[in-house]
Amino acid sequence: MAELLESTMLICFGLSWPMNLTKNIKAKSAKNMSLQFILLIIFGYIAGISAKIYNHKFNYVLVVYLLNLVVVSANVIVYFINRRYDKENRASKKELCKELSGQKTTFHAPKEPAYSSAASHSVNNQGDDEMATYRELNSITEAGGVVLFGSNSFASLPLGELTQAFRITEPLYNRSVKDIRIEHIENYLKVCLYDLNPRKIFVNIGEVDILDENMDVENFISKYEWLLYMIHTKTEASIYVVSVMSNSPLALKLNQRLEKLAAQTGCKYIDTTGALESKRPTLRLFELMKVHMRNHPINFADAMEVGQLSNREKEQVPNDGNSSPELNRDMVYAKH
DSSP states (O other), rough: HHHHHHHHHHHHHHHHHHHHHHHHHEEEEEEETTHHHHHHHHHHHHHHHHHHHHOOOOSSSHHHHHHHHHHHHHHHHHHHHHHHHHHHHHHHHHHHHHHHHHHHTTOOOOOOSSSSSHHHHHHHHHHHHHHHHHHHHHOOTTTTTTEEEEEHHHHHHHHHHHHHHHHHOOEEEEEOOOOOOGGGGGGGGHHGGGOOOSEEEEEEEEEGGSSTTTHHHHHHHHHHHHHHHHHHHOOOOEEEEOOOOOOOOHHHHHHHHHHHHHHHTEEEOOOOGGGGGGHHHHHHHHHHTTTTTOOSSOOHHHHHHHHHHHHHHHSOOOOOSSSOOOOOTOOHHHOO
């Protein structure tokens, strides 16, 4: 009976080790593995096997001990394989940081659109002016706010009126740059994002890039991926990738790739393409994002207010499929 109970214990342990081994193989990382713990288990099994041999008890319990020892020992091999994966991943991330920060010359930018040198100079001057303003404003901002970082659509948002009308209580800052392109983005990250130490970041880049008929979508996505990686490594913020609002034939393909990229990089994707069909695209764009800006879960009062807003929209606003309510003093808006 004692041997039966001992075998039951070993079988239970034995069933858990293959599951643990499979999990470690799939993880391809040694971060959640402990070599010391595995070696202690192995030492324990060796001690148990040695006791059986010393007492000349060559029975089925000894077989179970040996099987468990083999499976646990396999975890040692997986540990060192996963450590190699971790080392390769760290090296890869280091290379990405160097490429995005301009420390390597092997980074190949996508093909430049047909900009004249005068136009490029004008855009850079405008960006410099905006950076000077943003540096000044950053001195009075609160950490842990929500930041909008994009190009023309974001830059045109009247945040003062919108935050008041929709009762946005979280600190909300617009650090968008008109006519910005993906290859110029790194020049603005520190002032527009890092210095603010935000809690949430809404990114909307690509409006200007997509105007180039020869735009290389995959090259653009590669740079976008490096952009998201840099934001991930430099901030603790949650990142929201906002779709590119454009009537370009490339827009559908580009937004599909952005949605996939967001999923791959742990970001959230917000589809705002419907705003283009609305009679009030600017208002509709903000409406589609504002639900993600809240720092608190929706309560019962908020839910009731959302229902009232929905009813008033039907009564006061002609239905254009994606239309939004007019901003007026009598309208009740949901808190987010």
